[in-house]
Amino acid sequence: MSLSFLGLEDLYKINAIPTLVLSLGLLGLIGILLTLGRRLDSAMKLERFGIPIALLIGALGFLIGPYGPLSLLPERVLNTWMQLPTPLLTLVFATLMLGRPIPRISALWKPVASQALLGLLLGFGQYVVGGIIVLSFLLPYLGVDPLMGCIIEVGFEGGHGAAAIMGESFMKLGFPEGLDLGFAMATVGLLASTLLGSGLVVLGRFFGWLVTTEQELPNDLNDIEFAIKPIEQLKSLLYNFALLGLAVLIGIFFLYCLRLSSTFSSDISKQVILAFPVFPLALMGSFLVRFLLEKTGKTKLVSSLFQREIGILSTDLLIITAMAGLNLPLLVNYWVPITILAVGGLIWNLVGMLIFSRLFFREEWFVRAIAEFGNSTGVAASGLLLLRLADPRNSTNTLPVFSIKQLFLQPLLSGGLITVIAPLFISNFGLKGWTEFCGLVSLSLCVIAISLQSRYTKASA
Secondary structure: OOHHHHOOOOHHHOOHHHHHHHHHHHHHHHHHHHHHHOOOHHHHHHHHOOOOHHHHHHHHHHHHOOOOOOOOOOHHHHHHHOOOHHHHHHHHHHHOOOOOOOOOHHHHHHHHHHHHHHHHHHHHHHHHHHHHHHHHHHHHHHOOOHHHHHHHHHHHHHHHHHHHHHHHHHHHOOOOOHHHHHHHHHHHHHHHHHHHHHHHHHHHHHHOOOOOOOOOOOOHHHOHHHOOOHHHHHHHHHHHHHHHHHHHHHHHHHHHHHHHHHHHOOHHHHHHHHHOOOHHHHHHHHHHHHHHHHHHOOHHHOOHHHHHHHHHHHHHHHHHHHHHOOOHHHHHHOHHHHHHHHHHHHHHHHHHHHHHHHHHOOOOHHHHHHHHHHHHHHHHHHHHHHHHHHOOOOOOOHHHHHHHHHHHHOOOOOOOHHHHHHHHHHHHHOHHHHHHHHHHHHHHHHHHHHHHHHHHHHHHO
């Protein structure tokens, strides 16, 4: 099976085995230290105040990275690390459904529907904001390409993975700067979602927007699952890695089937299928493995603690590797358009989180909205990180809602169908027409969400 499914096809081009061993060895050492460090009381207190340890280590990684003031980290190591976001994100998604019982869809379809509507609103709204900014300012005064109206959604919703995928499409459409601008916007989005999102969690705790729990968060090392012999722990860990690998393999198989079907598809459909990432399908694989375990009565083979720890560690490493690779020279070269678009996109995401979410959600609005803010600003891993900060014990049941919602939204936004179609539409029909279309979709989503909430309110009254 080709490594291209996990985004690892370039690893063999970077000084081969020595660099690969050094890069993964350093990353493994960071992972071990990070796992142990998160158990310290000071680290747990920082995370409760909305400051993730991954952010601090990522800042240190930037300081010693090729673009930092110290430049101690070799650039060849960083080049290897930059190939890892897709496999790390695949691990995150593969753990989402494995470690917890499958919820009853009948009890979750209402919150999933409202969560999906907010996610769609933020995504289509980014096209509206980007189109308005480009049409009213960047195009007449700076003479930028109209395709720059896609950059907010590509960078914020899609992240570095979508930016890399869309770079080839932008090149074919005569916009070669799109790749660099997409990477720059993804970098800004990742940094903003982590810093600004963590600050929002602190504000949420101050204003009482978070769901309070009476008990302090316990140290997970004291969990009952660890009250067994070391050999049993090792056996359980191996079982969990095997089940996780099976979920990923199922996702790769689904993607392989999709790509085989692309030979019989139209050009646009082929572009969408070839650009489709593996991590949403790994989530389906996670669901199927959990379903089989429950049907066969073998759920004891999977540990919710191990799955949660693997997912958290993968998320943290994703944040660290991305921050270590912050390309400041690139940001400096495009600072004017990137700053304007980034500010506009952040304002829109904040409005969606602090205002529209109160219309979309009847209860626990902040926790559900902060996850969507992270996802719409710095991809799904950032949403999961902020959700962990706001609701570390999943007392609001937002995690399964967010996970199921991704099954429906990931094929559309974040490098999916809409992301691929947008530049093609703009090239053929103009940015104004695409902006108006996305504006109508956004307005329709608001009407649907508000009508659904009013119906739910009447039904429960």
